Amino acid sequence: MTELLTPEALHAALRAIGAERYHNLHPFHRLLHDGKLSKGQVQAWALNRYYYQASIPAKDATLLARLPTTKLRREWRRRLEDHDGDGSKPGGVERWLVLTRGLGLEDSYVTSLQGLLPATRFAVDAYVHFVRDRSVLEAVASSLTEMFSPAIISERVSGMLRAYDFVDADTLAYFTPRLTQAPQDVDFALGYVAREARTREQQEQVLAALRFKCDLLWAQLDALHHAYVSPALPPPGAFRPA
Amino acid sequence: MTELLTPEALHAALRAIGAERYHNLHPFHRLLHDGKLSKGQVQAWALNRYYYQASIPAKDATLLARLPTTKLRREWRRRLEDHDGDGSKPGGVERWLVLTRGLGLEDSYVTSLQGLLPATRFAVDAYVHFVRDRSVLEAVASSLTEMFSPAIISERVSGMLRAYDFVDADTLAYFTPRLTQAPQDVDFALGYVAREARTREQQEQVLAALRFKCDLLWAQLDALHHAYVSPALPPPGAFRPA
Numbered sequence: 412m413t414e415l416l417t418p419e420a421l422h423a424a425l426r427a428i429g430a431e432r433y434h435n436l437h438p439f440h441r442l443l444h445d446g447k448l449s450k451g452q453v454q455a456w457a458l459n460r461y462y463y464q465a466s467i468p469a470k471d472a473t474l475l476a477r478l479p480t481t482k483l484r485r486e487w488r489r490r491l492e493d494h495d496g497d498g499s500k501p502g503g504v505e506r507w508l509v510l511t512r513g514l515g516l517e518d519s520y521v522t523s524l525q526g527l528l529p530a531t532r533f534a535v536d537a538y539v540h541f542v543r544d545r546s547v548l549e550a551v552a553s554s555l556t557e558m559f560s561p562a563i564i565s566e567r568v569s570g571m572l573r574a575y576d577f578v579d580a581d582t583l584a585y586f587t588p589r590l591t592q593a594p595q596d597v598d599f600a601l602g603y604v605a606r607e608a609r610t611r612e613q614q615e616q617v618l619a620a621l622r623f624k625c626d627l628l629w630a631q632l633d634a635l636h637h638a639y640v641s642p643a644l645p646p647p648g649a650f651r652p653a
Numbered sequence: 654m655t656e657l658l659t660p661e662a663l664h665a666a667l668r669a670i671g672a673e674r675y676h677n678l679h680p681f682h683r684l685l686h687d688g689k690l691s692k693g694q695v696q697a698w699a700l701n702r703y704y705y706q707a708s709i710p711a712k713d714a715t716l717l718a719r720l721p722t723t724k725l726r727r728e729w730r731r732r733l734e735d736h737d738g739d740g741s742k743p744g745g746v747e748r749w750l751v752l753t754r755g756l757g758l759e760d761s762y763v764t765s766l767q768g769l770l771p772a773t774r775f776a777v778d779a780y781v782h783f784v785r786d787r788s789v790l791e792a793v794a795s796s797l798t799e800m801f802s803p804a805i806i807s808e809r810v811s812g813m814l815r816a817y818d819f820v821d822a823d824t825l826a827y828f829t830p831r832l833t834q835a836p837q838d839v840d841f842a843l844g845y846v847a848r849e850a851r852t853r854e855q856q857e858q859v860l861a862a863l864r865f866k867c868d869l870l871w872a873q874l875d876a877l878h879h880a881y882v883s884p885a886l887p888p889p890g891a892f893r894p895a
Contacts, residue, residue, distance in 0.1 A: 432888075438884075530772055530872045530875060533772070533869065534771075534775045537775040627771065630876070633888060634876075634879075642680075647678075647868075647871070
């Protein structure tokens with residue numbers, strides 16, 4: 412563990428982490444995409460995932476505040492715009508509320524976070540804290556799960572449209588811009604970590620940051636699976652499907 | 654929600670939170686105490702709970718650093734001593750390793766945190782962050798789950814000794830001092846919140862802090878239940894019983 416990885420080897424190591432740990436492999440996602448969930452279970456997913464979506468701009472702003480150059484801040488500001496919108500076109504957070512609304516959940520209930528699984532909050536907050544407390548290199552690297560997101564998004568959208576009569580293309584419109592935004596984000600972040608990880612130790616930090624991020628996405632699905640699929644025991648105070 | 658609660662009403666409201674949300678009500682604890690778990694499942698519990706135990710002094714030190722008076726710091730320093738020991742008698746963290754060792758887990762594996770469930774880490778870290786980021790009043794109030802711990806400890810120790818041939822009194826020696834330490838801690842913290850919560854809003858913050866703490870204990874058992882009981886799907890990289 413002392414020799415510097417070539418850019419290709421680093422890239423391959425990042426891909427290998429996704430192949431083992433990205434949440435497209437989680438049984439909850441299989442159920443979601445294959446149409447095996449009830450409307451209440453899909454609501455629980457969208458409700459909890461709202462907190463993740465709503466925290467992404469907080470995460471990006473936290474990192475933005477730590478970036479040292481105009482060029483880096485400008486790049487990261489674009490991400491904030493993707494998620495918070497610009498006042499004319501809606502951002503990702505607003506588009507996620509279109510999804511929860513389409514599933515029959517009131518905006519005020521969703522944004523109150525009242526029915527949120529505590530485990531969702533802990534995992535998502537861990538992401539914001541990571542970006543605040545670790546090196547900028549690790550913070551940027553933790554965004555690299557977007558390497559794997561276009562595949563899962565395509566699968567999710569087509570699977571859900573086919574499987575659920577309570578879902579239509581408008582409801583899932585959140586995902587369309589992500590198919591072009593994510594690869595743009597990834598190009599930047601991959602270039603950044605390839606350039607800035609100058610020691611093997613730093614490269615290992617990059618890999619660990621991606622593992623951490625995969626773990627927190629996975630943990631969110633574990634919590635959903637436990638609360639709403641099997642054994643289907645939501646913790647006290649959490650959302651209960653009608 | 655404007656009138657100040659009497660000390661008795663505040664106390665009753667705290668008790669009511671415990672009656673609804675304390676983790677003695679979680680099915681995993683029933684299974685643990687009733688002898689329904691395999692040795693591997695008990696190992697998974699002890700391994701994950703190690704991270705909680707090991708983080709308690711970090712939590713207490715974080716709060717200690719924020720306390721404004723000698724008197725308060727002295728009180729809180731005593732908690733640190735309970736958990737970190739004084740060099741002659743072992744503290745809670747060392748005593749927890751007696752338990753994991755008694756269950757056949759190597760100290761080096763346990764302390765490496767390698768097999769930890771990510772959800773355990775997120776929940777436990779959320780506790781340390783809470784104590785750092787919230788008011789001192791809320792931080793103190795979050796320790797009040799100890800109001801409910803003597804009952805669960807008695808039940809746990811007698812249940813586990815009766816049910817498991819791989820557990821003996823020495824293995825469970827962690828718990829004995831906690832039966833006297835916890836009530837002492839609670840007396841102080843209850844007096845503190847009754848005195849320092851001077852508005853109804855602050856009293857509500859106290860109640861919310863206790864709810865938060867119950868939630869993070871509950872979330873740890875949810876994660877164990879999902880990974881090791883039903884559907885028994887440990888996340889990538891987590892401990893797998895032999």
